Amino acid sequence: MLPVATPLAYAYQFYAFPLAILAERERSRDWVLSNYVQTAYDTDPGSPVPFCFYVDDFTRSPWLETQRLTREWCLRRGDRIDALVRDAVRDGWYVYLTVNERYIPRRRAYVEDVDYPHDVLVHGCDDDTDTFAILGYDEDQMFRATTAPQESLRTAFEAMGDRPFHDTGIVLYRYDETGHYPLDVAHLADAIEEYATGANTSRHHADCTVPLDRVWGARGYEPLTEHLDAFGAGRGEANILDVQVLWEHKRLMVARAERAEELGAEVDHVLGGLRRVERQAWVLRTMVLDAMEGERDRFRSEGVPLLTEIAESERSLLPGLISGLRGLGTRREALAVPAVAHQEDL
Template identity: 40%
Template sequence: MKIELPLPVPKASAYQYYAFPLAVNQTMHHSRDWIASNFIQVEFDTRGEHAPVPFSFTMSDYSVNPLLDVMSMSMSWFEDGDIVDSLKRALSDGWYIYTFFDEFYFPSRESYRQWEFVHDALIYGYDKEANAFLIYGYDKDLLLTSVWTHEREIYAAYMSAMQKDLSHSRVVLYRPNPRKEYPINLSLITRTIEEYLSGFNTSEHFAAGYVPRDFVYGVETYEPLKESLAQEFNDGEFLNLRNMQVLWEHKRLMLDRSVRLSESIPAIGELTPEFNHLADFTKSIRNALVQKRFSGSSLNRLELIADVDALKRKEIEALSKFHQLLAKY
């Protein structure tokens, strides 16, 4: 018996905690309307590089999803040693499993047999003949890949993670539900673009269930992003390429959003070339940073900051026109 659930390449993947449920969503074509209605606002943690996630999309909880069946539980529920059998049963019922493992036991990871490192992963397959699970996540080459991993390593990695003080860690099961619907939400898109342009703290909307986060939001995040880039130049190395990856993902998704909305509002199609340019421009900045880090290519700090400033100006212009069009509907 071999189970391998479908798993598309996620449209945003800088961080696994949102890449995994996004990929599961993408197994259903109609999820494009939910994606287009979300992933608009961004936030920058004021602790900067000392924050676990300095820069990311703003959502209340990535495990809450209107198109998926979701079950969430503490890792301790499986501490009696039944994790392997539980994973098999979940997969046979069509569930994708998001949880935490000690990557010391995973041959495909950088920390393998070197140091303990508890990190999240997604399991979406099992091969009975090989006694192996299919795990998805970033490997030692920083590539988002799928690797078959023997169940004894899965067991050891899970039990080792259980021994760490990880009160925040959990097991989340995702399963696509094609019967669920989420029509495109024009009012949400319009409001969130307005909040992005104004720098409004969007987490205030979730105050009934979460303490609002005192972060920087929307276009205001360009300033701490520039400060972070300048600091990394001064330190002589790039410590966090993910910030620019998130920024690029944000522009790509805005491009997708304009394409989707142009199907019902043709005038928005006139803005699509501008969003395409923003996505390409951001990609060029991101790629220059990658080349600087890994090949030592020359990169002028002042020119880099000027490019980020230009990106901000162009985005404000495009999104302001986008918002004006949407406000008519």
């Protein structure tokens, strides 16, 4: 059984899975906290992922080895997916792939007996019970590990149903013990500033991919507020993952500030405020869940103003965090510069 743990962020499984692998490894913490800073809001009404963290490649990390395969290649070769997964897990690889959860026990689609192509992470294999350990959202929409018969995984991989689906391909992850990533406080300060100002972070990768058309960073509060206000007014439904991502973002920002304080950054004056913002984001998430099951008028009068308060509080706090990080960076640079001899000492 390969280790996994619930990570700091897990709304969408494509980033939850690599983070779940790293959550068990304390050495990877500085890399995690240096990423998952920027957010991107896609205002396209048909977007499958309207509000999310922005990372150029969610599979890439100095702490993870990766290999990529395609469904078509495996099927054309005649490889049985259950055999491939068994061999991979025995060699220390976690296996990320898309399956039809209609055939995976402890999944909502299995209970409802409907086709539902979805991504999963296989992280264990037990030949005595002929089962795989599979991480993901279960029938209660809880992110946790369950088990499934090995033959069921094969069926779920091959019998995808008639509906079109986004195929993630097959990604193999293996933890890299040789990984190295010291926290770069100057980079982290710049990343937080890009979030705060709404800069288009995807432009950093314009040399190899077209920049994304999104509402970036803190500017995303505006479309998120509009969406939740419309939900409160009875015009459309809320996407609970939007507010889950919001809370995860605040949770990670608190973790960054706490880590910065550990390293000597002067951020104590903003840490309490950031913790309060995280609690407010969790309350907002709870309010959305309640409103989805009951009256929405109260949410519109209380929940939407709470989101505005979160945005305003964060706007006032982040400059202090950025300043504290840059101050720590300046002190580190000063300590690294060799002392210059005075003329009278020569």
